[in-house]
Amino acid sequence: xxxxxxxxxxxxxxxxxxxxxxxxxxxxxxxxxxxxxxxxxxxxxxxxxxxxxxxxxxxxxxxxxxxxxxxxxxxxxxxxxxxxxxxxxxxxxxxxxxxxxxxxxxxxxxxxxxxxxxxxxxxxxxxxxxxxxxxxxxxxxxxxxxxxxxxxxxxxxxxxxxxxxxxxxxxxxxxxxxxxxxxxxxxxxxxxxxxxxxxxxxxxxxxxxxxxxxxxxxxxxxxxxxxxxxxxxxxxxxxxxxxxxxxxxxxxxxxxxxxxxxxxxxxxxxxx
Amino acid sequence: xxxxxxxxxxxxxxxxxxxxxxxxxxxxxxxxxxxxxxxxxxxxxxxxxxxxxxxxxxxxxxxxxxxxxxxxxxxxxxxxxxxxxxxxxxxxxxxxxxxxxxxxxxxxxxxxxxxxxxxxxxxxxxxxxxxxxxxxxxxxxxxxxxxxxxxxxxxxxxxxxxxxxxxxxxxxxxxxxxxxxxxxxxxxxxxxxxxxxxxxxxxxxxxxxxxxxxxxxxxxxxxxxxxxxxxxxxxxxxxxxxxxxxxxxxxxxxxxxxxxxxxxxxxxxxxx
Numbered sequence: 370x371x372x373x374x375x376x377x378x379x380x381x382x383x384x385x386x387x388x389x390x391x392x393x394x395x396x397x398x399x400x401x402x403x404x405x406x407x408x409x410x411x412x413x414x415x416x417x418x419x420x421x422x423x424x425x426x427x428x429x430x431x432x433x434x435x436x437x438x439x440x441x442x443x444x445x446x447x448x449x450x451x452x453x454x455x456x457x458x459x460x461x462x463x464x465x466x467x468x469x470x471x472x473x474x475x476x477x478x479x480x481x482x483x484x485x486x487x488x489x490x491x492x493x494x495x496x497x498x499x500x501x502x503x504x505x506x507x508x509x510x511x512x513x514x515x516x517x518x519x520x521x522x523x524x525x526x527x528x529x530x531x532x533x534x535x536x537x538x539x540x541x542x543x544x545x546x547x548x549x550x551x552x553x554x555x556x557x558x559x560x561x562x563x564x565x566x567x568x569x570x571x572x573x574x575x576x577x578x579x580x581x582x583x584x585x586x587x588x589x590x591x592x593x594x595x596x597x598x599x600x601x602x603x604x605x606x607x608x609x610x611x612x613x614x615x616x617x618x619x620x621x622x623x624x625x626x627x628x629x630x631x632x633x634x635x636x637x638x639x640x641x
Numbered sequence: 642x643x644x645x646x647x648x649x650x651x652x653x654x655x656x657x658x659x660x661x662x663x664x665x666x667x668x669x670x671x672x673x674x675x676x677x678x679x680x681x682x683x684x685x686x687x688x689x690x691x692x693x694x695x696x697x698x699x700x701x702x703x704x705x706x707x708x709x710x711x712x713x714x715x716x717x718x719x720x721x722x723x724x725x726x727x728x729x730x731x732x733x734x735x736x737x738x739x740x741x742x743x744x745x746x747x748x749x750x751x752x753x754x755x756x757x758x759x760x761x762x763x764x765x766x767x768x769x770x771x772x773x774x775x776x777x778x779x780x781x782x783x784x785x786x787x788x789x790x791x792x793x794x795x796x797x798x799x800x801x802x803x804x805x806x807x808x809x810x811x812x813x814x815x816x817x818x819x820x821x822x823x824x825x826x827x828x829x830x831x832x833x834x835x836x837x838x839x840x841x842x843x844x845x846x847x848x849x850x851x852x853x854x855x856x857x858x859x860x861x862x863x864x865x866x867x868x869x870x871x872x873x874x875x876x877x878x879x880x881x882x883x884x885x886x887x888x889x890x891x892x893x894x895x896x897x898x899x900x901x902x903x904x905x906x907x908x909x910x911x912x913x
Binding site for chain 2: 378379458463493522526608
């Protein structure tokens with residue numbers, strides 16, 4: 370892979386990169402298509418990164434579908450699919466990790482300690498191997514994008530992080546490889562997640578400034594069905610700091626569990 | 642600096658890089674001369690990195706001599722001197738650090754917690770800015786070189802770390818910018834440090850296999866003069882793990898304090 374990257378660099382080619390864990394869906398494909406439009410070469414990685422899963426999480430059962438992924442990626446405009454083994458990326462004695470500080474410790478970082486350290490570390494490794502000019506990520510994983518942008522700034526990484534809109538099913542449910550875990554009943558309920566976020570956005574646009582009232586309304590819409598709310602927060606979009614009074618741009622983000630399946634979603638609200 | 646690096650990369654030039662904290666001495670200059678021999682372009686950074694000093698250490702009084710450094714570096718073959726400000730490298734909200742694990746926690750890592758995190762982080766930042774093909778470091782800072790090599794491997798950094806022999810004063814004292822702190826009397830005593838390491842190496846070559854006996858001899862040679870021994874260790878050169886019985890290659894490393902001044906030195910012994 371590095372030899373290919375160096376060849377592309379020597380030819381002066383602009384490289385677009387889409388890092389994924391595979392089980393590609395329309396969200397990933399939208400990133401690949403955008404990368405295709407903006408670059409000379411498009412590289413997609415498929416790597417289920419063990420370092421970002423904790424004990425008891427779904428590393429082993431995370432969906433893997435490399436043959437189908439290869440077809441989908443190529444159709445969307447991918448030139449090179451990079452599919453390394455865990456042993457190649459984490460050799461014996463591996464011990465270096467990127468810690469990204471407070472932005473990693475809030476929201477999903479609370480229930481998934483170490484998760485974003487694993488994410489930042491694998492992203493840095495992949496960026497060093499692929500040497501992309503532009504990296505494409507989805508807004509569904511908003512905190513991840515904030516963290517990777519922070520890492521790119523703080524560690525002087527020479528790439529541009531592009532964050533594209535969340536792609537949704539017709540029900541409004543954010544596309545996610547983990548949606549495959551849902552039963553038909555759960556999947557149908559899961560549409561409520563985005564409905565609650567849209568409702569909250571509407572209330573803010575209509576003038577509601579109290580984050581607690583907004584959160585209560587979301588919680589109410591999600592209540593009483595077999596769902597456990599992990600968090601609902603209203604934060605500053607750049608720092609992920611919780612806000613006391615809604616003004617300017619805010620991010621509403623949440624994580625819920627439907628049975629064993631953990632889903633996240635978010636909405637950006639620009640209040641004028 | 643990045644624009645220069647990208648220009649050199651586009652021209653296909655091979656870049657040699659010598660990261661320093663300035664106050665250049667013959668040790669640094671030997672690295673610059675070697676970089677000159679092996680590369681098309683030689684870049685030297687001078688940056689007293691606040692992130693690798695703890696509270697109460699000598700960050701403020703660390704010797705700074707940029708004008709003299711510029712002359713010395715140029716004479717030794719440096720093309721470009723990179724001298725960034727702390728504010729440029731650590732902007733507001735900076736929060737990303739590279740943690741390199743156990744190799745950072747032994748030897749100097751015990752009395753300087755966080756030191757090697759600061760070293761690894763600044764090295765990664767500088768490598769990303771300078772994009773060197775080869776990086777030159779001195780063997781005097783042996784643990785630092787082990788850590789940076791580990792980081793380069795684990796984070797897939799595309800550069801080659803060259804570790805060159807320690808340059809010594811005629812007395813045997815390892816060259817160090819911190820030698821400037823020594824009084825004439827301390828400087829004269831400091832020659833004992835390397836004498837004790839050479840004596841230890843000789844005993845190992847003659848057949849001594851017990852690390853405790855070797856350490857006791859070094860300690861004896863250093864004892865009773867105004868010196869505090871911080872550590873004396875005999876370790877595997879690649880992992881820095883302490884060994885019970887001397888066989889094969891070993892590293893003897895030590896740190897001492899002469900008054901306020903902390904000095905380190907080491908010797909590699911290859912026992913056949």
